[in-house]
Amino acid sequence: MSFKIESTDPGSSARAGELTTDHGVIQTPIFMPVGTQGTVKAVHQEELSEQIKAQIILGNTYHLYLRPGIDVISAAGGLHKFISWDKPMLTDSGGYQVFSLSGQRKLKEEGAVFQSHIDGSKHLFSPENTIEIQRKIGADIIMAFDECTPYPCEYGYAKNSLALTHRWLDRCIKRFEETEPLYGYKQTFAPIVQGSTYNDLRAESAEVIASKGAEINAIGGLSVGEPHEDMYAMTDLVCGILPKDKPRYLMGVGTPSNLLECIALGVDMFDCVLPTRNARHGHLYTAQGVINIKNEKWKKDFSPIDPSSGSSPSRQHSKSYLRHLFKVKEQLAAQIASLHNLSFFLWLVQESRERILKGTFRAWKDTQVKQLDVRLEVSMSKPC
Amino acid sequence: MSFKIESTDPGSSARAGELTTDHGVIQTPIFMPVGTQGTVKAVHQEELSEQIKAQIILGNTYHLYLRPGIDVISAAGGLHKFISWDKPMLTDSGGYQVFSLSGQRKLKEEGAVFQSHIDGSKHLFSPENTIEIQRKIGADIIMAFDECTPYPCEYGYAKNSLALTHRWLDRCIKRFEETEPLYGYKQTFAPIVQGSTYNDLRAESAEVIASKGAEINAIGGLSVGEPHEDMYAMTDLVCGILPKDKPRYLMGVGTPSNLLECIALGVDMFDCVLPTRNARHGHLYTAQGVINIKNEKWKKDFSPIDPSSGSSPSRQHSKSYLRHLFKVKEQLAAQIASLHNLSFFLWLVQESRERILKGTFRAWKDTQVKQLDVRLEVSMSKPC
Numbered sequence: 001m002s003f004k005i006e007s008t009d010p011g012s013s014a015r016a017g018e019l020t021t022d023h024g025v026i027q028t029p030i031f032m033p034v035g036t037q038g039t040v041k042a043v044h045q046e047e048l049s050e051q052i053k054a055q056i057i058l059g060n061t062y063h064l065y066l067r068p069g070i071d072v073i074s075a076a077g078g079l080h081k082f083i084s085w086d087k088p089m090l091t092d093s094g095g096y097q098v099f100s101l102s103g104q105r106k107l108k109e110e111g112a113v114f115q116s117h118i119d120g121s122k123h124l125f126s127p128e129n130t131i132e133i134q135r136k137i138g139a140d141i142i143m144a145f146d147e148c149t150p151y152p153c154e155y156g157y158a159k160n161s162l163a164l165t166h167r168w169l170d171r172c173i174k175r176f177e178e179t180e181p182l183y184g185y186k187q188t189f190a191p192i193v194q195g196s197t198y199n200d201l202r203a204e205s206a207e208v209i210a211s212k213g214a215e216i217n218a219i220g221g222l223s224v225g226e227p228h229e230d231m232y233a234m235t236d237l238v239c240g241i242l243p244k245d246k247p248r249y250l251m252g253v254g255t256p257s258n259l260l261e262c263i264a265l266g267v268d269m270f271d272c273v274l275p276t277r278n279a280r281h282g283h284l285y286t287a288q289g290v291i292n293i294k295n296e297k298w299k300k301d302f303s304p305i306d307p308s309s310g311s312s313p314s315r316q317h318s319k320s321y322l323r324h325l326f327k328v329k330e331q332l333a334a335q336i337a338s339l340h341n342l343s344f345f346l347w348l349v350q351e352s353r354e355r356i357l358k359g360t361f362r363a364w365k366d367t368q369v370k371q372l373d374v375r376l377e378v379s380m381s382k383p384c
Numbered sequence: 385m386s387f388k389i390e391s392t393d394p395g396s397s398a399r400a401g402e403l404t405t406d407h408g409v410i411q412t413p414i415f416m417p418v419g420t421q422g423t424v425k426a427v428h429q430e431e432l433s434e435q436i437k438a439q440i441i442l443g444n445t446y447h448l449y450l451r452p453g454i455d456v457i458s459a460a461g462g463l464h465k466f467i468s469w470d471k472p473m474l475t476d477s478g479g480y481q482v483f484s485l486s487g488q489r490k491l492k493e494e495g496a497v498f499q500s501h502i503d504g505s506k507h508l509f510s511p512e513n514t515i516e517i518q519r520k521i522g523a524d525i526i527m528a529f530d531e532c533t534p535y536p537c538e539y540g541y542a543k544n545s546l547a548l549t550h551r552w553l554d555r556c557i558k559r560f561e562e563t564e565p566l567y568g569y570k571q572t573f574a575p576i577v578q579g580s581t582y583n584d585l586r587a588e589s590a591e592v593i594a595s596k597g598a599e600i601n602a603i604g605g606l607s608v609g610e611p612h613e614d615m616y617a618m619t620d621l622v623c624g625i626l627p628k629d630k631p632r633y634l635m636g637v638g639t640p641s642n643l644l645e646c647i648a649l650g651v652d653m654f655d656c657v658l659p660t661r662n663a664r665h666g667h668l669y670t671a672q673g674v675i676n677i678k679n680e681k682w683k684k685d686f687s688p689i690d691p692s693s694g695s696s697p698s699r700q701h702s703k704s705y706l707r708h709l710f711k712v713k714e715q716l717a718a719q720i721a722s723l724h725n726l727s728f729f730l731w732l733v734q735e736s737r738e739r740i741l742k743g744t745f746r747a748w749k750d751t752q753v754k755q756l757d758v759r760l761e762v763s764m765s766k767p768c
Contacts, residue, residue, distance in 0.1 A: 038708060042715040044697060068683070068708040075684050076704060084700045299452070300459050313428060316468045320460060324422060324452040331426040331715060 001188040001215045003247050011362025013239060013266035016353045019247050021140040022185035023080070023088040026055045028247060028268040029352055031259065031345045032090060034276065037063045038083045041276050042338040045084055051311050052342045053350070056088040058271050061133055062097030066116055070136050078138030078183045091139040093130040096148045107147065127171035131179065138183045141216060144172045144191045151197065151225040158196035165194045166208050173212065190249060192220040193238050197230045206241035217242045218249040232261055239266035256285055256348055256372045260365045263352050275341035280334045282326045285344045289374030293337070298323045302383040310343040385572045385599045387631050395746025397623060397650035400737045403631050405524040406569035407464070407472040410439045412631060412652040413736055415643065415729045416474060418660065421447045422467045425660050426722040429468055435695050436726045440472040442655050445517055446481030450500055454520050462522030462567045475523040477514040480532045491531065511555035515563065522567045525600060528556045528575045535581065535609040542580035549578045550592050557596065574633060576604040577622050581614045590625035601626045602633040616645055623650035640669055640732055640756045644749045647736050659725035664718045666710045669728045673758030677721070682707045686767040694727040
């Protein structure tokens with residue numbers, strides 16, 4: 001894997017770069033659609049590459065380990081083949097879902113013992129086996145097994161948790177180095193900065209992670225309920241310590257404004273379920289602001305959902321039609337809205353990249369963040 | 385509207401033809417995907433035309449009248465514009481849903497008073513207002529308001545019901561002739577043969593319908609629970625009476641075997657929810673037989689869902705992957721399966737058409753109907 005910074009923004013810490021993997025090049029900054037259970041919900045793989053222009057997608061180790069099971073994915077020859085996706089892929093380590101989804105879990109030095117949210121069966125995730133599982137899943141980028149602390153988090157708990165995360169990290173690296181990729185292409189390992197919202201812990205963690213010399217460095221434990229100001233402060237602090245010449249991945253973030261602000265702080269990679277989850281509730285993102293498409297006011301609005309969207313249904317169909325599909329609970333509603341929101345998120349990072357390359361990112365970002373949260377009341381375009 | 389028979393099969397009553405509407409030509413025999421509430425469930429309009437090769441789709445007057453309401457569809461400029469579909473369209477009259485969906489309904493000479501299955505509100509459908517509603521919806525082909533008798537049905541009930549249906553038919557025709565299309569393209573009106581499973585009633589009804597000189601004639605009240613033999617016997621009898629030079633539409637039919645058998649009897653047009661409804665339950669149709677994709681036996685079957693499918697996800701994805709999507713209840717499962725089944729139904733009528741044109745339909749049909757109901761146990765193709 002190699003990373004090349006093409007340009008930095010004169011008015012911020014934003015960078016435009018290229019991350020090269022054996023499955024192709026990723027132009028940064030980038031947003032990665034989340035394919036939890038081997039599918040980006042309600043979206044065909046062909047739509048992901050052709051309409052959304054996704055360059056890399058995520059898989060969740062916790063979900064894939066439980067269903068279909070690692071034996072099935074191994075037999076398929078890895079997740080790329082299993083789901084028919086030949087571009088880059090990233091898997092998390094399962095740590096986050098163990099803490100957020102599993103009904104019962106127990107943290108030990110060895111790892112996390114948890115109960116499946118599906119059938120209550122008991123399992124252990126450890127630094128070693130989550131690396132082995134991710135070798136078998138075969139993503140291009142695989143993540144450290146860590147504890148994602150909740151918010152708020154007592155200082156003492158955060159400090160102890162961070163120490164455990166760092167001990168787990170060394171075990172992850174050891175097992176990663178002892179093992180080989182299984183499917184003929186390289187995998188890279190990314191360590192994760194934790195430390196809750198405490199400056200000293202975040203700084204300590206960033207130093208530790210930086211010292212490992214990884215090809216990608218991640219920032220975890222944010223976007224878990226803390227105020228946006230805290231997220232930005234922690235991201236800023238950590239980006240100042242992580243190596244400049246390696247991509248920085250801010251995990252689980254966020255809203256369109258979060259993306260722009262964190263790109264300005266030097267983040268290169270993002271993932272979040274927000275665009276697809278909100279799509280399923282009729283919440284649409286556009287460059288002019290947000291639309292609650294279920295609202296009565298769109299009932300007879302025959303203007304396109306978004307005439308400038310990369311998603312062809314958003315250009316083709318009216319707000320009135322999409323509202324109708326939501327009101328009658330048709331599956332096509334989620335399909336159109338998911339395509340729409342993901343196209344918008346990919347447009348947002350692509351546009352950021354172009355502005356960075358031109359040196360005009362900062363001013364555009366400052367204007368755009370104000371617009372992004374506006375709640376649209378009337379149509380901005382002519383009828384379909 | 386014009387209909388031209390291109391070829392008739394020497395070994396059966398099957399015909400290949402072309403039905404020309406203001407929204408384009410329909411090559412018959414044809415299967416029409418059902419777009420109940422203004423959407424063929426789980427399928428994008430672009431997929432309908434490009435992958436499924438649908439030439440005409442259906443809308444349901446009952447559903448569209450209740451939601452979004454005729455005011456919205458009128459304001460959009462008709463259903464074609466509302467849902468962005470520029471090929472031919474057909475609407476039923478709502479009669480069938482009034483009898484099958486509405487909790488309470490009362491039949492009077494005037495029409496049917498029914499309660500909405502959504503909010504219990506009371507409505508009247510009459511021959512006159514269902515024609516007016518269908519003018520406003522704007523389908524190319526609009527249907528008579530009739531009573532679809534249940535199965536089994538007492539002779540006396542069927543006889544009285546048929547008389548009512550015929551009286552309603554005259555009122556439909558009168559109102560159709562008194563009104564004009566609203567959107568600048570022609571609409572044609574199709575009367576419906578009823579008469580349950582009684583030879584004399586079916587013959588009488590077919591004579592009455594034939595006497596009206598309509599551009600398309602429909603056969604209703606079949607595929608409502610009667611044995612297939614009865615369906616075929618009634619269809620055969622009715623096709624023998626309806627004019628040879630006009631297309632015959634068998635409503636609500638059916639399985640792939642039903643389609644082939646009824647094409648052999650002289651039917652030109654079909655619609656049914658079976659391919660999409662069964663798709664959502666993991667029941668897939670192929671030329672080799674049926675697949676219950678949820679079955680354990682497909683767990684590690686990495687062969688394509690159907691390598692010869694017109695649907696690209698069916699060629700691209702494995703049975704194992706689709707099974708996984710169903711097991712974890714992902715929306716993409718229904719999307720892939722619906723695309724698959726509809727592509728198969730359209731392939732089946734297209735293939736029938738080509739065999740009719742070549743004069744080899746009968747032998748192919750006799751072999752194919754035996755294969756279609758085979759339950760597939762093992763994969764017929766190589767891994768993806």
